[in-house]
Amino acid sequence: MPRRLRQTLDNLAIPLLAVVLGLVVSSVFVLMARTDPVQTYQRMFCEGFGAKGCQTFGDLLVTQTENEDGSTSTVFAPFYGAGGHRLAVVLERATLLILTALSATVAFKAGLFSIGMDGQFVLGAITAAFLGYWLPGQVYVLAGVADPESAPQTLLTVMHLLMPPLCIAAAMAVGAVYSWIAGFLKVRLNVNELISTIILNAIAVQIVNYLVRYPLRSDFNSTARTTRIDDTAWLIPFNRGLFQDVEWFSGSRLGIGIVIAILAAVIIWFFLWRTTAGYEQRMAGGSRLFARFGGIPSEQAALRAMLISGALSGLAGAIAILGIERRVVDGYAAVGIGFDGVMVAILARESIPAIIVVAMFFAGLQQGATNLQFGDLPRQLGSIIIAFIILFSSMETFFRNLINRIQTRLRPQRAPAAEVRPS
Amino acid sequence: MLMSRRFLLLLVIVALSLTALGIASAQEATPEAAYVDPCTTEAAEATAMATPEPGSAGVSFAIILPNARGDRSFIDSAAAGAERAIAELGVEGTIIETAGPQEHDAAVRRAVQDSPDIVITIAVDAPIIQEIAEEFPEQKFGAQETFFFEGVPDLDNLALYNILTHENSYLAGIAAGMLTRTKKVGAVGGMDTPGINLFIVGFEEGVKSVCEDCELVRSYVGDFSDPVTAKEQALGLFADGADILYQVAGRSGEGVLQAAAETGNFAIGVDSNQDDLYPGTVIVSAMKRVDNAVFNFVNSVVDDTYTPGVTTVGLKEGFAGLSWDVGVCSRTFDETGPEDMVAKLPAVRQAIDEARAKILSGELVVTNALEQASQ
Numbered sequence: 001m002p003r004r005l006r007q008t009l010d011n012l013a014i015p016l017l018a019v020v021l022g023l024v025v026s027s028v029f030v031l032m033a034r035t036d037p038v039q040t041y042q043r044m045f046c047e048g049f050g051a052k053g054c055q056t057f058g059d060l061l062v063t064q065t066e067n068e069d070g071s072t073s074t075v076f077a078p079f080y081g082a083g084g085h086r087l088a089v090v091l092e093r094a095t096l097l098i099l100t101a102l103s104a105t106v107a108f109k110a111g112l113f114s115i116g117m118d119g120q121f122v123l124g125a126i127t128a129a130f131l132g133y134w135l136p137g138q139v140y141v142l143a144g145v146a147d148p149e150s151a152p153q154t155l156l157t158v159m160h161l162l163m164p165p166l167c168i169a170a171a172m173a174v175g176a177v178y179s180w181i182a183g184f185l186k187v188r189l190n191v192n193e194l195i196s197t198i199i200l201n202a203i204a205v206q207i208v209n210y211l212v213r214y215p216l217r218s219d220f221n222s223t224a225r226t227t228r229i230d231d232t233a234w235l236i237p238f239n240r241g242l243f244q245d246v247e248w249f250s251g252s253r254l255g256i257g258i259v260i261a262i263l264a265a266v267i268i269w270f271f272l273w274r275t276t277a278g279y280e281q282r283m284a285g286g287s288r289l290f291a292r293f294g295g296i297p298s299e300q301a302a303l304r305a306m307l308i309s310g311a312l313s314g315l316a317g318a319i320a321i322l323g324i325e326r327r328v329v330d331g332y333a334a335v336g337i338g339f340d341g342v343m344v345a346i347l348a349r350e351s352i353p354a355i356i357v358v359a360m361f362f363a364g365l366q367q368g369a370t371n372l373q374f375g376d377l378p379r380q381l382g383s384i385i386i387a388f389i390i391l392f393s394s395m396e397t398f399f400r401n402l403i404n405r406i407q408t409r410l411r412p413q414r415a416p417a418a419e420v421r422p423s
Numbered sequence: 424m425l426m427s428r429r430f431l432l433l434l435v436i437v438a439l440s441l442t443a444l445g446i447a448s449a450q451e452a453t454p455e456a457a458y459v460d461p462c463t464t465e466a467a468e469a470t471a472m473a474t475p476e477p478g479s480a481g482v483s484f485a486i487i488l489p490n491a492r493g494d495r496s497f498i499d500s501a502a503a504g505a506e507r508a509i510a511e512l513g514v515e516g517t518i519i520e521t522a523g524p525q526e527h528d529a530a531v532r533r534a535v536q537d538s539p540d541i542v543i544t545i546a547v548d549a550p551i552i553q554e555i556a557e558e559f560p561e562q563k564f565g566a567q568e569t570f571f572f573e574g575v576p577d578l579d580n581l582a583l584y585n586i587l588t589h590e591n592s593y594l595a596g597i598a599a600g601m602l603t604r605t606k607k608v609g610a611v612g613g614m615d616t617p618g619i620n621l622f623i624v625g626f627e628e629g630v631k632s633v634c635e636d637c638e639l640v641r642s643y644v645g646d647f648s649d650p651v652t653a654k655e656q657a658l659g660l661f662a663d664g665a666d667i668l669y670q671v672a673g674r675s676g677e678g679v680l681q682a683a684a685e686t687g688n689f690a691i692g693v694d695s696n697q698d699d700l701y702p703g704t705v706i707v708s709a710m711k712r713v714d715n716a717v718f719n720f721v722n723s724v725v726d727d728t729y730t731p732g733v734t735t736v737g738l739k740e741g742f743a744g745l746s747w748d749v750g751v752c753s754r755t756f757d758e759t760g761p762e763d764m765v766a767k768l769p770a771v772r773q774a775i776d777e778a779r780a781k782i783l784s785g786e787l788v789v790t791n792a793l794e795q796a797s798q
Contacts, residue, residue, distance in 0.1 A: 052536055089529055213645060219572045222618035251532040329524040329548060370526060371533055373519045
């Protein structure tokens with residue numbers, strides 16, 4: 001077997017093994033809840049990855065279609081989704097996970113265990129939420145438009161082109177600056193970035209809570225919230241704009257954000273593996289001292305990594321607001337999407353293609369866990385299953401050693417057989 | 424002192440037994456004894472169990488809760504209403520807990536996919552419901568605790584319930600005002616919003632109506648799921664001399680109850696019947712019958728009386744009340760509270776009944792903080 005293929009198989013086998021083991025072990029808890037494991041998992045994967053009406057594992061892959069003569073036939077169509085496919089919602093969730101996981105990866109690759117994604121994310125979100133209604137408001141005042149609905153079409157078109165990039169840029173800048181603080185503390189004062197980012201996260205969440213509850217609060221709603229962003233700053237989801245008639249997208253707020261996230265992944269991959277700056281960063285991450293002796297300005301590399309990392313989290317926050325939520329509701333800051341991103345980055349072992357896959361899988365599991373309730377199964381069961389899958393996924397070394405041990409035990413018996421075979 | 428207390432107790436026992444015997448002259452014995460507790464005299468189960476209606480088997484509903492269950496207050500009350508509907512009406516129901524506002528949109532849309540007869544939402548942001556209701560005109564929606572500030576949209580498939588709680592809070596305020604020993608009572612709110620001040624303003628007016636020189640204190644937690652902060656604030660208020668606190672803070676309120684129990688002070692519960700959570704500490708609960716609202720939503724699709732638009736209900740319609748009321752008849756504090764306070768309870772109940780009659784007849788108008796805010 002070629003070494004490369006074997007390596008890929010190994011890399012695929014271990015996560016799969018982890019998922020299966022996670023499911024097997026959590027079956028204990030599923031049984032304790034007096035429910036059938038198979039049915040629970042069917043429900044979970046259907047709700048996470050299936051189309052509307054998916055009931056069994058089989059429905060994940062095949063769909064019954066009606067022929068012209070009235071008979072039905074089964075076709076292999078895992079992505080066929082009349083009435084809305086749940087993958088659309090999964091992609092909506094995954095957008096934010098991909099971006100925050102990229103953010104974590106950039107920092108990790110530079111040898112900085114920064115977990116400040118959450119703080120940068122919420123600050124980016126509140127920046128976009130504020131500018132999303134404030135900037136268009138200012139433009140309307142300047143242009144002398146009293147009612148946005150009666151504004152001239154050209155003005156609206158120009159604004160629609162300008163507002164989202166402006167809001168996104170501002171959110172990225174805020175995220176970058178906030179992340180830079182931790183980098184600066186690390187480089188200049190040697191403050192452990194893990195500790196400083198944890199604290200900066202807490203501060204950011206409290207700042208956002210304050211802003212939502214007091215200065216940016218829009219009305220007397222019993223849950224505090226900011227004013228909704230103007231329609232010109234809105235990244236219109238596919239199912240209301242571009243692909244209005246495509247049922248696949250119905251029920252999700254998936255939009256251009258996923259394209260931005262994938263693009264960001266490609267750019268970050270290129271940056272890390274194909275540019276000098278990225279090389280410097282990876283070297284600095286490998287060994288700071290070695291990099292410095294090799295003439296690499298490792299401090300600069302670290303600060304740059306923190307800036308890029310923060311900008312990516314800020315971007316995630318901007319997309320969460322401009323594309324999905326359209327306003328910050330009290331409680332949103334405490335959700336911890338940034339932490340989910342860190343987890344995705346760790347599970348993906350800092351590999352960029354893996355981030356996209358893991359983010360989608362994780363988002364699907366979350367979705368499935370929440371929607372277990374539509375099958376009258378408790379939501380907490382889903383959380384237990386997810387936790388076990390994550391636990392086993394993080395035991396990579398253990399599995400690798402296990403596989404190696406089994407292989408070495410099998411090898412002596414196989415070896416003579418290999419010699420007999422003519423070469 | 425001991426003598427007089429014993430004497431009073433004896434008097435109460437004698438008076439009660441006399442009333443039980445139906446001797447009319449006993450009613451003039453003492454003012455306390457004049458109060459006839461409807462919960463002990465009448466058959467306690469005032470609300471008859473509805474029999475499952477035969478035609479409701481095919482009816483289904485889904486309810487979206489704004490957060491996880493277990494606040495022993497607002498959310499649990501809504502879930503209890505859903506469970507009661509399933510049990511009593513024989514309908515199919517799906518109860519969905521969410522983990523916060525970021526999941527509301529997806530959960531409501533997912534619920535619509537199953538096309539139940541009605542989708543009930545609790546405290547979901549108004550534009551989310553409006554958008555989805557407009558997108559699916561065939562699906563009926565029932566929203567509780569959703570406020571439209573720029574006018575309710577004219578939709579045939581959206582019904583809203585508004586439960587006003589200033590009047591029952593006023594009644595709870597009477598209890599606090601009459602039972603306080605330090606002449607200092609207060610309220611701990613979840614957040615400084617009209618929806619919460621509706622409770623607090625009513626409560627404060629109730630206190631003032633029976634205790635002119637009582638001092639009132641207030642504090643806001645700023646969060647409905649932060650019992651730790653709420654507890655600290657309550658401890659601060661108790662240290663400051665308050666002895667009865669009214670909590671209007673959802674899950675945070677648990678901290679207020681705990682602080683009262685730990686310091687030997689007292690609290691008034693909210694939304695659900697919380698009297699039994701800390702027996703002897705919680706005097707009474709100002710109940711907001713979210714459960715009834717949920718039940719009525721389900722019932723409206725069962726008996727085909729679904730009406731779109733806003734329904735405003737309160738004390739009069741039985742959607743707001745006290746845990747002492749007939750139907751709930753919580754008497755935990757009578758059994759576990761300190762003697763001197765328990766002795767006052769009949770008089771308190773009488774005062775409350777009088778105030779209730781005045782409110783219902785329109786003679787007494789309690790300030791509606793929600794109305795003030797929207798003006």
